Amino acid sequence: MRRVHLEAAEDHVQRLARESDPLGAIKELIWNALDADATRVDVVLHRSPLGAVERVTVRDDGTGIAPEALAAAFDRIGGSWKKWTSGTLLRQRTLHGSKGQGRLRAYALGDHIRWTTVADGTGGRSRTEVSAHAGARNDFLIADSEPTQAATGTLVEAWGKQSPRLDRLPLRANHRRLTTELAPYLTAYPGITVVYDGVPVDPGTSVARTAVYPLTFTTVAGTAEEARLKVIEWSTAVERELHLCDGNGMPVASIDIGIRAPGFEFTAYVLWPAMGDHMGDVYLGGGHDSDVTALVAAARERLREHFRGRADDRRRELVQRWRSEGSYPYADDAGPRLERETFDLVAAAVHRHIPRRANQRRATLALLRDALRSRPDRLTDLLGTVFNLSADDRGQLERILGDADRSWLIRASTTVAERLEAIAELRRLTAGGADLERLSAVLSEQTWVFGERHGLLAGDRALDAVLDRHAGPDLLLARARREHERHQHLVVTGTEGAADGKDLDRLVAYAEAVAGDAHYRGLRVDWDVWLVAGRLPTTDPHRPAGCLVDRDDGSSHLRVWARTWSDVLLECTDRVRFFERSVTDGAAAHERR
Known part of the structure; x- marks a missing residue:
């Protein structure tokens, strides 16, 4: 057995471990496995009888670490072999890491860490254990290698840490976060299997739609650069993130999405070959003028355009489906146009809360129409109470209904329609006695x-x-x-x-x-x-x-x-038609704004 000492200040090692982010540590270990040409990675969360996470293991079937490479892998920060190659050693897949810091992240999962790796070296295939403890973060004990016929790969085990953050690892939200980050890689290399806590990480089961757009942005130096924006819409709830990736789609950082798109679950990926060389710009943040901030601004604007179009598509699809089943409360485009358009916007915004049963949906949409006609200015509060809307949904409704002119025009249009209907009824009642x-x-x-x-x-x-x-x-x-x-x-x-x-x-x-x-x-x-x-x-x-x-x-x-x-109803009709012309002119002016 030999001891390898990491030449770095211990507090620096502790900062690199980022112990407050255990899911980030698992991500790093998965990426290390994939960079070692693994085709399968299993993350197992071992629980105590009371349900607490007491041990985390990450097992892969990659190439492992050869005995002669172990010392170099654990005695320094940086200098990873990945800096000197463009792809993985066997399959030439795109590499994720190159800074040699991934092994330190394991301290976020446990105070005791053990790597058991099987690899082919100069002396043939062998099995080697490397262990470390949080009490001496800079020291790694490398056991003597033993010959073996076992399959190559690496098992990382972490235990001995009590933390509420570890107990949150089994949450489904963490599985979704892994899915969104690994999606581009697993899509590019479909032969890979990643299993997290017994559930495969499979983007294909929850990807609803994918779109890719070219991006052009201007650098600080004034030159035009090309990049790509990939938007994945999901059928399940995900954490919205904007992943900054290299040209091959490998994430190097994640930032806030920075746009509103109520009703859509999505993740966005900016692909730029030079992204890895501009990480300093990412950490300086959005208030700093840089090539990355210019690229992010262009990506966010394209995302807004994308979801404006998607919102229109979804609204048309919903209305067509409601029409086909007889739930739509307007027949043959009856009713004032502005009212119908506003109804479509509102109904699409809250469609997730509308009942699935056809008769209940029909009744709900009719009540929604009536509420819009009577008090459009109070509809946001009403729907917020009835449906328990999220802040995003409320914000979208306020943007739709917060226009005082729109509310007045809807009420006025409704008044015109109701009065013309009443006049028609009175004409029927007075015809022929x-x-x-x-x-x-x-x-x-x-x-x-x-x-x-x-x-x-x-x-x-x-x-x-x-x-x-x-x-x-x-x-x-x-x-x-x-x-x-x-x-x-x-x-x-x-x-x-x-x-x-x-x-x-x-x-x-x-x-x-x-x-x-x-x-x-x-x-x-x-x-x-x-x-x-x-x-x-x-x-x-x-x-x-x-x-x-x-x-x-x-x-x-x-x-x-x-x-x-006849005279009374004729005068009524003239008054209502005059008012109707004023409302129509107002609606046309509103649409032109």
Whole structure:
């Protein structure tokens, strides 16, 4: 047995071990195995009876370390043989490491470390053990080599360390992190198997989509450089990272992704042949002007373009699927265009929370449409509460719905659509003789038909009681509103067919009796009393169309109207169409912004 001493300050060795990152240590050991031409790497997490991780082993079937190379492998930092070759020794695969620091990372997994390696050397195939302990980090004990006929490869064992970080290694999230980092390599070399805690690391089982884009960026020196951006979208949740890779796709560093793409699980890889020579720029960070920061900025902008396009694709796919199954709440592009487009954006943003059962999905999408129509400005809070949305999903909805002009246009478009539908219903009810009972039900929700100032009127028990005391034409509608010290009343009566002069006289007498009722004595009241019929005699040409009485005595203002259904609905249609043109112009201007 011989002792090899690492010529480096112990605190420097401890910093290189990065003991707070055990998963990073496992990654380094896997890469060391792959750089040794391994075709299979098994990472085993050994648990105690209570479930704590008490030992970690990494076994590979690579070429191992020959006895004559062991001393050089453990007595220095740097100087790795990998610096002097362009690929692995047997298979000429792309190399990952070249700094000779990987063996130190094992201290993040245990206080006791043992390497057992089988390799072909000058004296034939032999088996050798190397051991180390955290109490003397710079010393490695190399046992005498023994001849063997076993297959080549290396087993790394680490134990004797109690740490909550080790107990988190079995989490599925760590398996996903390994998958995202190894994906380019395992895709390039499909004959390799990596197993982590009993589960194969197989990008093919969870890769949903892959895209590669050319990148052009300008260096600090002003020259144009070429690189590539690879985007992998996953079918499972992953840690979003932007991996900075060499030209062969080997990661040399990872940084924050730096963009928003709600609803997508992805990893991005920037491939640049010179990346390894600019690691100092990576560690200086994004606030430092460098070739790497310029490249990262170009990559992030291309990522934004990619996911804008993907969001459009996903929205179209969802809408088409909902249409095919009958869940989409708009038939044949019915409804205002801006409302439908906003609905598509919102529904796509929360599609992961929409029920999978067809009948539940249909109901949910219909409720979502109704909520958008009624209060688009409050929809983010509503959906956030109902679906327990993430911060990313909320942010996306706020960007969609936070535009005050968009919210107003949606409400206005909805109002136009609802009013045109109400007018169409009223036309059906009054064609060939009015259905007074059905008319009363429809008009109770559509008081704006008799003028926009009546749109906020509501039922009033006192008014109902007064009308009950006075006999008059068939009552269709009675609504009231109080504003400051003045009351506003609307009373609508109707007849199924034509009305004659006597009917008009009775209407005026009825209106005067109601307006003069003792209940309203001393109050300031505006009265609008209507008779609507199929046909009417000619009224006074010197008054507004259909106005029989217009009298204001200072406290009570009485207006009595007699109009045909066709005239009332024609005026309503003109008002709504005028408003519709304003909304359409506003929506067009909004789209141009």
